[in-house]
Amino acid sequence: MTELTKRATIYLDPDLHRALRLKAAVANRSISDLVNEALRQSLRDDQEDLAAFTDRVAEPTMTYEELLTDLKTHGKL
Numbered sequence: 001m002t003e004l005t006k007r008a009t010i011y012l013d014p015d016l017h018r019a020l021r022l023k024a025a026v027a028n029r030s031i032s033d034l035v036n037e038a039l040r041q042s043l044r045d046d047q048e049d050l051a052a053f054t055d056r057v058a059e060p061t062m063t064y065e066e067l068l069t070d071l072k073t074h075g076k077l
Helices: 014-027 031-056 064-073
Strands: none
Touching: 014 031
């Protein structure tokens, strides 16, 4: 079974495009493969960040001033 792909037009900064072309050539991979890999990694990172927020939702919060006071109280400042 072949994987379906979608075509998209994106506009890259010229320096990024040049770097991407060089990396693709050195790695013997297509630009599309590299872009897909980078997007997948970025989305995985976002998913991990969102999970961390969910895991920490019940943690107490403090203001920046409270944080500084706490650090000073415990000899960390």
